[in-house]
Amino acid sequence: MAKTHIQFMLNGQEVEALVEPRELLIHVIREQLQQTGSHIGCETSHCGACTVDLNGESLKSCTVLAVQANGGDVLTVEGLSQNGEPHAIQAAFMQEHGLQCGFCTPGMMIRAYRFLQENPSPTEDEIRHGMSGNLCRCTGYQNIIKAVQVAAEKMQSE
């Protein structure tokens, strides 16, 4: 199948790839660009393990074609920390025991990153609704919610 050349920003770096028109963004990010932090849990947009940020919106990269990211700006978990310092969301997930097996964590944190820009000081109920597109099987969510609250407070005070 003929390949298409695409170019986009990935975690602040310009990247390019040759992809088939049918190739999914998650596969290109993980397999060609070797950023394996974003995971594949269902390939049907339900679980959110593959959540990335594209042009300022949370996006499940298992159901988006890589060509749709052409010219865009993509953020994955690998781009969260700045200058070697963990982002407040990352620090809060560790502090509040918001992760266990770690498989949902990258997508969960990338969603939290966008959610807290949409709603910088959310209530618990708003977190539960705003993050409901990301599934976790280990934590029972309670400590994830706590982590998002703690991160929100930290980010507000900065």
Add this chain to the structure above:
Amino acid sequence: MTDKQEREEGLQGVGCSRKRKEDPRFIQGKGNYVDDVKLPGMLVGKVVRSPFAHAKIISINKEAALALPGVVAVLTAEDLKPLNLHWMPTLAGDVQAVLADEKVSFQYQEVAMVIANDRYTAADAADLVEVEYEELPVVIDAHKAMDADAAIVRDDLVGKDTAGQGPRKHNNHIFSWDVGDKDATDRAFESAEVTVRQEMYNHRVHPCPLETCGCVASFDKVKGDLTVYITSQAPHVVRTVVTLLSGIPESKVRVISPDIGGGFGNKVGIYPGYVCAIVGSIVLGRPVKWVEDRIENLSTTSFARDYHMVGELAADKEGNIKAMRVDVLADHGAFNAHAQPTKWPAGLFSICTGSYDIPVAYANVNGVYTNKAPGGVAYRCSFRVTEAVYVIERTIDVLAQKLSIDPAEIRMKNFIKPEQFPYQSALGWEYDSGDYPTALKKVLEAVDYVGLRREQAEKKARGEIMGIGICTFTEVVGAGPSKNCDILGVGMFDSAEIRIHPTGSAIARMGTMSTGQGHETTYAQIIATELGLASEDVQIEEGNTSTAPYGLGTYGSRTTPVGAAATVMAARKIREKARKIAAHLLEVSENDLEWDVDQFRVVGSPDQAKTMKEIAWAAYNSVPEGMEMGLEAVDYYDPPNFTFPFGAYVAVLDIDKFTGETKVRRFYALDDCGTRINPMIIEGQIHGGLNEGYAVAMGQELPYDEAGNLLGNTFMDYFWPTMVETPKWELDYTVTPSPHHPMGAKGVAESPHVGSIPCFSNAINDAFGQFGVSHVDMPHNAYRVWQTLKELDLNKG
């Protein structure tokens, strides 16, 4: 703070909520899961699966698939036959087709594996494999499996009087297993003042971890070495099975479980996809990756439960239980591939007398084949313990209802009393320790149980429906004593190897395998406390069979009861050697030394002391005459008994009588897991277990239609609670140490799953109990609850 307290805190040992050692890599996206493994020249395998539940394979045409550029091979049973790998043994004494041999016996069964350069080509080629089938009649209803005219699920077993677990009486019969005194139980029922009998179905579900199963097999044709990266909770068992199947010496097989994205029992078994990838790599001399997709995961790799149960209790009019009788029809699907100790066809189901002092009991289980996916794994529980706890906790509520006794009161009345421990149960267990009345009392007070019952009555008067569920469960975990527990003949011990380096840091390796429980954190805490070295300086490694000592892996809550016990024993061997070295350095007798947090000091002369760090250095240059150098130990721990964690849970929920939707208003969980190693991690494990229990009780289900089509194998259908519907958890605990475990710990992660399922179900049944219903089956999703409301004519204004 005293000097001693300061030194203790500095260790970050047992009892502290140490932050997890695993987290820095996970929060940076630097975990290394199987699908992240990428080897040079790696190929990708895709399984071709059956659309039918039962059909003869007339022909398989690979030509079109092989003609597609990028396709390297297409494997079928015919290709595996010369290697004698078209069938494989299961952990339950049966055999399972690796690739369908002449016929398929369940929908989505593995028929062929396409191996190609990349995942897209493999998927395209899988669609090009032409398989011609001739449909056969199916057996889907387990109750009809042993009818005279039932279709035969397993032609390969026709004429055989056993399927590896004792005699069988029908072509679709797998085993009969019973335990207890049948005659004495029958007599107790005949003479009882009151009896109850309740049929209930523990429905078929799937553990469904977020990461599906997969592997990367890499065979080095020059050296003859095989390396397999695999999503396994039991990598050493995988290595042994690979050797038994392939003939490659165990010394040349390296199985590596890297980071694993959750297991919950799904990743104990050996699946056809693994075998095909391994064969592919051996034949082609290139690495082969196989990672299943979500539909494949839910459809093929190990369901759990599917127990059709009848629970009976005999009692006097005051509610004192005199006897229990249980009959089970177990649907094991097309191959008996349940994962439990080999000699226990119904696992540890005989824990079904629960937390109660029941004088006589009898349990009988029959396993049958049906045209459904094989398995029968322990989904976040010790083998079949969830089913056992469900049957007693539901039936005792049915008895309470019949006698008009409050469910809390009937439990208090029948509890095994604290002074009865160690307690010998009617079905053969020796419960190690427990204090059930204290636990339940604490919970009832915390939730204001009396007030809740009052509120429920008031609501009923107003036409509103509220349910209160209680569950007081006892688990049996930590398989297990090798005298009665083995997997394929290997005793179910576990192991730890600890090595102290000259400068006082350490590395320890275990035979268990974390799938998110935080072993790198907690094992180090145990070693810190035992050896007086900071947990930060103790590196934990698991999952590489070439470096870790042989162990049976992590499932059935066995890491703490068995693996942690091995760790403590290995550490204590090191401490004994360290004592000798300290005595030598201080020029005193060993008997003059006492252990003090992180050092040996001379009794009565506290200034004279040697820290463990100093001793570690000396172990490499100044040991007593005749002693070998170094400071390390290994321990293979064969537990003397299981451990018996317990808990008391209360669920409070409201039912919308018009829609059938339920809102869990409170869930209060008290757990007793004995000595607590890391309270933060315990809390996290309990939150997760409760949520999985909520999922099972309220919605998860693998339903089949009459033709054997699986109707719920995507996340569109298979219930996985989001943050929105997940209840808020309230936790509590008591501590009753295990007397036989070297640090008194019992294991915790599975209790909340086991205990919460009957608790939620009891709450729903309590709500309907107000209207005379004794039992409705799970899952209690809105539609099913609404159906009950409609039957009771309650869905009106």
